[in-house]
Amino acid sequence: MKMKMCWILLMLLALGGGVFAEEPELAPEEIAWRTFNRSEGVDKTAVLTLKIERRGATRTRVAQIYSQYKDHTEKTLIRFTTPPEVAGFSFLSYERKDSDRPGEQWIYLPASKRVMRIAGNDRRSAFMDSDFSYEDLSGQNPKDSKHRLLGKEKINGGSCYILESVALQREMTYSKTVAWIDTESFIMRRAELYDKSGELQKVLIVSDLVKIDGIFTALSFNMKNFKKQSQSTLSFSKVAFNQNLDDQLFSERSLMNR
Amino acid sequence: MKQVRISVALFSLILFLASPVGAVCLDLHGAIATEMNYFTEQNCWEGIREWGEINLRLSGGEPDFSQPSFFQFSADAILQEDRPQIKVREFYYKYSLGNWDLRLGKQLVNWSWNKGESPLDLVNPIDFADQALLDGYDQRLGVYGLNLLYYWNDRVVVEGIVVPKAPIARFASEGDWRPTDLISLLLHLEEMGIDWELKPWPRREQDSTEYGLRITSTIGRTDLGLIYYHGYRDTPIFRQVTEDTGLKLEGIYPAEDIWGFQTVHAVGAFLFSGEVAYRPEALCTDTRRIGEPGQTAIQRRSEFRWALETEYVWGDLRLIAGCFGAKASDNPKTLLGLAPTLGFLSRITYSLWDGTLQPAVEALYIKESDQSLIHPYLIFSPCDGWEIKAGLCEIGGAAPAGELGQYRANDYLYLKVIFYY
Numbered sequence: 001m002k003m004k005m006c007w008i009l010l011m012l013l014a015l016g017g018g019v020f021a022e023e024p025e026l027a028p029e030e031i032a033w034r035t036f037n038r039s040e041g042v043d044k045t046a047v048l049t050l051k052i053e054r055r056g057a058t059r060t061r062v063a064q065i066y067s068q069y070k071d072h073t074e075k076t077l078i079r080f081t082t083p084p085e086v087a088g089f090s091f092l093s094y095e096r097k098d099s100d101r102p103g104e105q106w107i108y109l110p111a112s113k114r115v116m117r118i119a120g121n122d123r124r125s126a127f128m129d130s131d132f133s134y135e136d137l138s139g140q141n142p143k144d145s146k147h148r149l150l151g152k153e154k155i156n157g158g159s160c161y162i163l164e165s166v167a168l169q170r171e172m173t174y175s176k177t178v179a180w181i182d183t184e185s186f187i188m189r190r191a192e193l194y195d196k197s198g199e200l201q202k203v204l205i206v207s208d209l210v211k212i213d214g215i216f217t218a219l220s221f222n223m224k225n226f227k228k229q230s231q232s233t234l235s236f237s238k239v240a241f242n243q244n245l246d247d248q249l250f251s252e253r254s255l256m257n258r
Numbered sequence: 259m260k261q262v263r264i265s266v267a268l269f270s271l272i273l274f275l276a277s278p279v280g281a282v283c284l285d286l287h288g289a290i291a292t293e294m295n296y297f298t299e300q301n302c303w304e305g306i307r308e309w310g311e312i313n314l315r316l317s318g319g320e321p322d323f324s325q326p327s328f329f330q331f332s333a334d335a336i337l338q339e340d341r342p343q344i345k346v347r348e349f350y351y352k353y354s355l356g357n358w359d360l361r362l363g364k365q366l367v368n369w370s371w372n373k374g375e376s377p378l379d380l381v382n383p384i385d386f387a388d389q390a391l392l393d394g395y396d397q398r399l400g401v402y403g404l405n406l407l408y409y410w411n412d413r414v415v416v417e418g419i420v421v422p423k424a425p426i427a428r429f430a431s432e433g434d435w436r437p438t439d440l441i442s443l444l445l446h447l448e449e450m451g452i453d454w455e456l457k458p459w460p461r462r463e464q465d466s467t468e469y470g471l472r473i474t475s476t477i478g479r480t481d482l483g484l485i486y487y488h489g490y491r492d493t494p495i496f497r498q499v500t501e502d503t504g505l506k507l508e509g510i511y512p513a514e515d516i517w518g519f520q521t522v523h524a525v526g527a528f529l530f531s532g533e534v535a536y537r538p539e540a541l542c543t544d545t546r547r548i549g550e551p552g553q554t555a556i557q558r559r560s561e562f563r564w565a566l567e568t569e570y571v572w573g574d575l576r577l578i579a580g581c582f583g584a585k586a587s588d589n590p591k592t593l594l595g596l597a598p599t600l601g602f603l604s605r606i607t608y609s610l611w612d613g614t615l616q617p618a619v620e621a622l623y624i625k626e627s628d629q630s631l632i633h634p635y636l637i638f639s640p641c642d643g644w645e646i647k648a649g650l651c652e653i654g655g656a657a658p659a660g661e662l663g664q665y666r667a668n669d670y671l672y673l674k675v676i677f678y679y
Contacts, residue, residue: 085642
């Protein structure tokens with residue numbers, strides 16, 4: 001009888017643990033790595049619209065973008081369609097996700113029908129003259145920061161981890177980043193980026209989270225730059241994943257294919 | 259020659275109309291530009307102070323890179339004070355099949371990888387009569403021809419081109435601008451007190467077909483290329499016939515074979531590139547040799563032209579620096595027509611206010627002729643579609659000719675307004 005009671009107690013404890021205990025929290029490093037390595041499929045195509053608002057003027061750039069992720073290398077092909085002064089310009093880049101070295105880059109100049117290898121931008125330089133840097137778009141490598149979980153908060157109805165990442169090296173672009181990371185999709189919904197003197201430099205607000213082809217993706221990224229008093233919005237439309245894009249699309253031939 | 263051009267253009271048009279691309283998408287772009295120049299006294303482009311240009315670009319084809327057919331038409335209407343002209347820059351049809359790409363019609367082909375001096379930019383002649391400044395591609399003349407490319411393993415590309423009737427470089431119709439070797443020669447003759455007579459500007463021979471082959475390969479972060487090109491000098495050299503009455507000068511366009519090697523290597527934010535063009539036994543004019551009566555002072559010699567460059571990007575700063583030169587087999591100090599013996603160039607561009615304002619400066623020094631160029635300029639883009647360029651060209655040394663032939667005077671200011679549509 002005693003043995004039976006013990007078994008019942010053990011069963012109740014086990015059930016109680018499963019039903020009432022909170023979901024085990026992820027370690028801050030684990031959250032950072034899951035965000036950094038979040039899968040966006042093997043390849044992606046989209047129409048990219050970049051609006052830059054500065055000193056009362058708005059500039060718009062529209063481009064068709066193709067990307068492929070294979071063997072730790074992200075290959076991106078961008079072909080500009082608007083405004084007219086850049087229409088036809090194409091840009092191809094190879095970035096190693098597991099390396100800090102500048103990637104390989106080529107541009108195609110339609111007027112002279114020439115593909116040129118160009119010196120690689122460092123990751124801190126501005127993406128298409130906007131408030132986004134290349135590093136903002138690809139994310140900071142988690143190994144370069146010390147992470148701390150500040151808590152949880154809901155943004156637009158979605159539960160988020162609040163993750164603080166403090167730079168380990170002085171030469172990093174931001175001294176500290178506080179990010180609100182969706183607990184389900186591991187997409188960053190909001191981020192505050194602090195400069196080397198510890199002042200708030202930029203705020204990123206991510207919206208329009210949708211699931212396309214089974215992959216969580218965000219369609220709108222707004223970056224406010226408090227230092228420059230400007231903001232840029234990056235929007236994606238006609239997004240498609242895993243289109244089985246041909247490897248040859250990410251080649252010099254593809255750039256020349258006009 | 260005109261018949262060949264018309265045939266090639268019509269054939270390209272028929273191919274375009276017959277292909278499905280015609281119904282898919284037509285893309286119309288272009289630019290309207292006007293430029294004002296302010297010269298100092300040493301003006302060698304007299305009478306050309308203002309000009310306007312309307313560029314029309316029409317392309318057809320699906321905006322998807324994977325589509326095989328594409329059509330391009332590009333023309334400029336140039337409105338100068340006294341010399342209006344319409345120039346078709348491109349008019350070609352392109353088709354891809356498997357690993358092959360074919361381009362037929364009037365086209366621009368640039369085999370050089372350098373951004374400053376380009377010894378292997380062999381296919382398109384230069385239009386020195388066009389007033390476009392800063393935009394090097396504006397000065398290139400399209401050639402009617404067939405361009406065939408084969409992509410092997412995506413790492414090796416074999417490219418062949420045939421140009422049945424290659425055009426020659428164009429010069430300003432007025433003013434006293436001539437290639438460096440002729441100017442030097444005439445000065446030399448004046449100094450020696452020799453009477454001379456210059457025959458009318460020469461025409462190219464009828465059978466001036468040019469052809470070439472290029473093989474390029476990518477190994478890691480290094481690109482390598484080998485080139486063979488059979489062509490004609492696109493600027494004339496001068497046969498000097500010494501007669502009892504004086505010296506008669508006659509321009510000719512000698513055929514030449516060119517072997518080229520090129521490489522580009524990327525190291526982090528640095529890019530290194532180099533090009534060598536070797537002309538074995540090319541005809542040249544030797545300005546120092548005045549022959550006995552009945553002799554012609556023209557000779558053969560082999561010649562190297564080379565250019566080395568490095569490019570560095572640091573944030574919004576882009577720096578290009580390099581050197582270039584030429585060496586001949588008989589005497590390295592001999593004047594090599596349009597080629598300097600040694601020169602240095604640099605170009606620094608900076609992007610301010612996220613591309614709204616781009617200050618830049620380019621500098622050039624040619625040791626042999628002791629010519630120098632300082633060219634600071636500013637590009638202002640107040641809003642989408644509009645661009646304003648303003649700059650100052652300060653040329654030291656001899657009057658602009660040869661390498662500096664594109665510049666119109668020793669000192670001048672210019673202002674250029676462009677609207678893109």
